[in-house]
Amino acid sequence: MATPHPIDLESLAQRAVDAALSAGAGDAEAAAEDSVGREIRVFGGEVESLSAAGERGLGVRAWIDGRVGFAYGTDLSGDGVTAIAADAVEASRVSDPDEFAAAPQPSTDAAPAPDGYLDPETAAWPTDRKVELAKAVERSALAADPRVVAVETAVYVDEEVSSAIRSSTGLGGSYQASFAYAYLQAIAEHDGCKQTGLGFGLGRSPAALDPEAIEREGAERALQLLGAAKPESRTCPVVLDETVAASFAGFIGGVLCADAVQRGRSPFADRLGDEIASDVLAVADDGIDLEGMASAPIDAEGLARGRTPLIEGGRLAAYLHDSYTARRQGDGRRSTANAARSGYRSAPSVATSNLIVEPGSASLDELLAAAGDGIYVTDVAGLHSGVNPVSGQFSVGASGILIDDGALAAPATEFTIASDLVSMLSAVQAAGSEARWVPFGGSVKTPPLLIGEMAVGGS
Amino acid sequence: MPTPKPEALIEPELAERVVERALRNGGDFAEVFCEQRSGFSLAIDESRIERAQRGGERGAGVGVAAGETTYFAHVDGLAEADLERAADAAAAALDSQHSEHRPLHAGEPPALQRIEVDPASVAAERKADLLRACDERARSAGAEVDQVMASYAESRRLVTVANSEGRFASDDRTRVRLGVQAVARRNGSVETGFETLGAHRGFELVDGGAGEQIAERAARVALTLLDADPAPAGAMPVIVGGGFGGVLFHEMTGHGLEADHIQKGASVYEGKLGEQVAQPHLLAYDDGALAGEWGTDAIDDEGTPTQKTAVIEQGRITSYLYDLRSARKDDVASTGNGRRESFRHLPIPRMTNTYIAPGEATPEELIAGVDDGFYAVSFAGGQVDPTTGDFVFGTSEGYLIEGGKVTRPCRGATLIGNCLEALGRIDAVANDFEMKTGFCGKGGQRVPVGTGQGHVRISELTVGGTAVG
Numbered sequence A: 001m002a003t004p005h006p007i008d009l010e011s012l013a014q015r016a017v018d019a020a021l022s023a024g025a026g027d028a029e030a031a032a033e034d035s036v037g038r039e040i041r042v043f044g045g046e047v048e049s050l051s052a053a054g055e056r057g058l059g060v061r062a063w064i065d066g067r068v069g070f071a072y073g074t075d076l077s078g079d080g081v082t083a084i085a086a087d088a089v090e091a092s093r094v095s096d097p098d099e100f101a102a103a104p105q106p107s108t109d110a111a112p113a114p115d116g117y118l119d120p121e122t123a124a125w126p127t128d129r130k131v132e133l134a135k136a137v138e139r140s141a142l143a144a145d146p147r148v149v150a151v152e153t154a155v156y157v158d159e160e161v162s163s164a165i166r167s168s169t170g171l172g173g174s175y176q177a178s179f180a181y182a183y184l185q186a187i188a189e190h191d192g193c194k195q196t197g198l199g200f201g202l203g204r205s206p207a208a209l210d211p212e213a214i215e216r217e218g219a220e221r222a223l224q225l226l227g228a229a230k231p232e233s234r235t236c237p238v239v240l241d242e243t244v245a246a247s248f249a250g251f252i253g254g255v256l257c258a259d260a261v262q263r264g265r266s267p268f269a270d271r272l273g274d275e276i277a278s279d280v281l282a283v284a285d286d287g288i289d290l291e292g293m294a295s296a297p298i299d300a301e302g303l304a305r306g307r308t309p310l311i312e313g314g315r316l317a318a319y320l321h322d323s324y325t326a327r328r329q330g331d332g333r334r335s336t337a338n339a340a341r342s343g344y345r346s347a348p349s350v351a352t353s354n355l356i357v358e359p360g361s362a363s364l365d366e367l368l369a370a371a372g373d374g375i376y377v378t379d380v381a382g383l384h385s386g387v388n389p390v391s392g393q394f395s396v397g398a399s400g401i402l403i404d405d406g407a408l409a410a411p412a413t414e415f416t417i418a419s420d421l422v423s424m425l426s427a428v429q430a431a432g433s434e435a436r437w438v439p440f441g442g443s444v445k446t447p448p449l450l451i452g453e454m455a456v457g458g459s
Numbered sequence B: 001m002p003t004p005k006p007e008a009l010i011e012p013e014l015a016e017r018v019v020e021r022a023l024r025n026g027g028d029f030a031e032v033f034c035e036q037r038s039g040f041s042l043a044i045d046e047s048r049i050e051r052a053q054r055g056g057e058r059g060a061g062v063g064v065a066a067g068e069t070t071y072f073a074h075v076d077g078l079a080e081a082d083l084e085r086a087a088d089a090a091a092a093a094l095d096s097q098h099s100e101h102r103p104l105h106a107g108e109p110p111a112l113q114r115i116e117v118d119p120a121s122v123a124a125e126r127k128a129d130l131l132r133a134c135d136e137r138a139r140s141a142g143a144e145v146d147q148v149m150a151s152y153a154e155s156r157r158l159v160t161v162a163n164s165e166g167r168f169a170s171d172d173r174t175r176v177r178l179g180v181q182a183v184a185r186r187n188g189s190v191e192t193g194f195e196t197l198g199a200h201r202g203f204e205l206v207d208g209g210a211g212e213q214i215a216e217r218a219a220r221v222a223l224t225l226l227d228a229d230p231a232p233a234g235a236m237p238v239i240v241g242g243g244f245g246g247v248l249f250h251e252m253t254g255h256g257l258e259a260d261h262i263q264k265g266a267s268v269y270e271g272k273l274g275e276q277v278a279q280p281h282l283l284a285y286d287d288g289a290l291a292g293e294w295g296t297d298a299i300d301d302e303g304t305p306t307q308k309t310a311v312i313e314q315g316r317i318t319s320y321l322y323d324l325r326s327a328r329k330d331d332v333a334s335t336g337n338g339r340r341e342s343f344r345h346l347p348i349p350r351m352t353n354t355y356i357a358p359g360e361a362t363p364e365e366l367i368a369g370v371d372d373g374f375y376a377v378s379f380a381g382g383q384v385d386p387t388t389g390d391f392v393f394g395t396s397e398g399y400l401i402e403g404g405k406v407t408r409p410c411r412g413a414t415l416i417g418n419c420l421e422a423l424g425r426i427d428a429v430a431n432d433f434e435m436k437t438g439f440c441g442k443g444g445q446r447v448p449v450g451t452g453q454g455h456v457r458i459s460e461l462t463v464g465g466t467a468v469g
Helices: A009-022 A078-094 A127-144 A211-223 A242-255 A258-262 A323-329 A364-371 A421-426 B012-022 B080-091 B124-139 B210-225 B243-257 B259-263 B324-330 B363-368 B419-424
Strands: A027-043 A046-064 A067-073 A148-167 A172-190 A193-203 A234-240 A283-286 A307-312 A354-357 A374-381 A393-404 A407-420 A428-431 A436-438 A443-446 A449-457 B029-045 B048-066 B069-076 B145-163 B167-186 B189-199 B234-240 B284-287 B308-313 B353-356 B372-385 B390-402 B405-411 B414-418 B426-429 B434-442 B445-453 B456-464
Touching (some): A009 A027, A009 A046, A009 A148, A027 A078, A046 A078, A067 A078, A127 A148, A148 A211, A172 A211, A234 A242, A234 A364, A242 A436, A364 A407, A374 A407, A374 B390, A407 A421, A407 B414, A407 B456, A449 B456, B012 B029, B012 B048, B029 B080, B048 B080, B124 B145, B167 B210, B189 B434, B210 B405, B243 B308, B243 B353, B243 B390, B363 B405, B390 B419, B414 B419, B419 B426
Parallel strands (some): A046 B069, A067 B048, A234 A374
Antiparallel strands (some): A283 A354, A374 A393, B029 B048, B029 B145, B167 B189, B284 B353, B414 B456, B426 B456, B434 B445
């Protein structure tokens, strides 16, 4: 690996906190991170690229009288740490004071044991074995059906990360985690029509990945769309498969973050306790589920993570908080330990960890039967441009299979589905019985969902 | 004023030792990419300056190509020991004889973009004042403007590339970008407007009132949309606005012309070089050397000088977009499109500034030619599957066209279609050319790209809205 030598992340973080205080910060918090990872891309039976990555860095947040600043860097020498800390203090002086901005205070909650997030298999597997896994994903897809003509990419990625947090208010902790995932984009062709299908698997180590299941999904998704036509524009019931349901769940999780709510940018603002969804829907944020790829014993501010029910029996049960939004909310509200950061390069902010949509009792066939005449949506595109998170309105590109008299019929593509998040939640009529972890919309575990009505834009 | 020359991050002698070390177990090609980046960003929200952030990184990526495989490793730091570690990690998987390399040759240094005011030399307080002015301007556009969020970001990237073919080149890239989002509210209805200004330029870009203008524009869009009806659904003629409307061409043609997609049989443009895919009036370029633009660099991230590449002439495809690896495969020269997000990424073929050249007509003439249709002024973004050619775009501002006139604003419209069909249906391009900025994601890498065009008319495209007719 391209990593120089082991490093004590906790004492590094502590040195950064001390340096920020010396530079004039009233309070300071530092997060240090060290990761190693591999990425293997396979094409045409050959390794296209094999990357070995080692990365370590430091992010420092500084407070001076309600002003906050943040800085990050990768120079972890004594002078480097001093410079990063000084940059954070300097940045805080530019900010306007905010009465709610202050360093997070420790809570009495005990963090769960910091193990179970790291699978030693990730490091134990030799690179050759991981290469073989990536090749197997590609190979079996091509062998599955003569109409699968190519695999655009078969990719294997893994990472082990160590993370430590320290603050001048006495918060701190450290943990290690690992994850591995593999995916492929299969290309099927028949009668001049080409379609692509994504198959994926994820877990804490390569041992959790099943190359055949990944290829089967990619091949099936591509094959089932061959001969797809544009459906007619109409309003009809829609069944969202797990990947599509996860993408929408991610957006809903985003607008249930207190930051969006307090700043008036959530369609669910001022709705706490209200019935916002049909009573078949239950959604929770779970930061410690051992199967969840976003899990960790502590959040990005060092607070003990847990589980927060968001929608129970159709009612809005809670918003997600970090220390800032909890203080701003008042009434003794506490952080739900949902401060998150995307690595040491970003300052903490409120975000979902793992979103869990509770399964119902209906099999997929029963969901389709209940839909009657509608569309089973298996893929959506253009989410980042097609959803307005402030108003909740969306119109996104989609493909899938028509549902005719309660059963799957002809494939459909090049259409849009449109609604708004508020209407969609109340239109959820049933949740499938089998949930799956999906890395879209964050880290989401969800079953397929039957939505009573959506606008379909086609021909 | 003489053009400033970029300074190399490492000495050529060291670069040569690293390239040699990377090839010690064999390989056909090796390169070292060194980078030092620094940045500052700031935002305003609820009329309060916040999210002040500073950051910097220094590191290198070393790649060795052997046959069809590229071995790659990256490290933090640019000391000799760091670079050796990267070279060793990249070479570790090879077990052949030492390969030879050509001696490094530093060619004529490339011309850098003109940076009048180095943003790092401008006091942070002035940047905060710029955001306050944007906030104020947007709020003064109308009482229904309820929220304004604006962000300012500057970055500087110094890069030095050396490879076993003898290339040794450096670049010094300064970029500034301002984005303003306004939210307008009336009764239960809430709408947003978003506008950006960005370039490979210095602080002069946003100074002198230019920033406030985009703030006002974002507010006007949000206010206009308050009167919007749900967008229609169905197939109809569509006029696409100038500037960021060019993202349509970026998605539906640009991506499919990237040579890696072509070589994998994952593009609808595969085997179509020289073929008529658009009407004869259509002319389009990718130009990484366009002065001062957001997607412009002196060299690409493999050290190849950037260039202007005609991709469609008289409606025929004239070139694909190449990095070194894909160019080697097709036995052509790189078009200077080998780009990477950072030293932690492998270069892949990417667009720079991609645009449709201006036509003769005025935008009004284009609109007058549409009886009943949709006017997509700008997009929030888009996505394409290059293999199938299916694309989708979310409009951020749109109107109905009735009887050759722009009438009511529409909300929530998505344009959806297939690349080859839609490209062939561009029947007119207007003369109001403009470039806009964006970020393009591919293979997990995000790079700055420019998109541009004048108004464009597409004779038929599917509009997906919530109003079902």
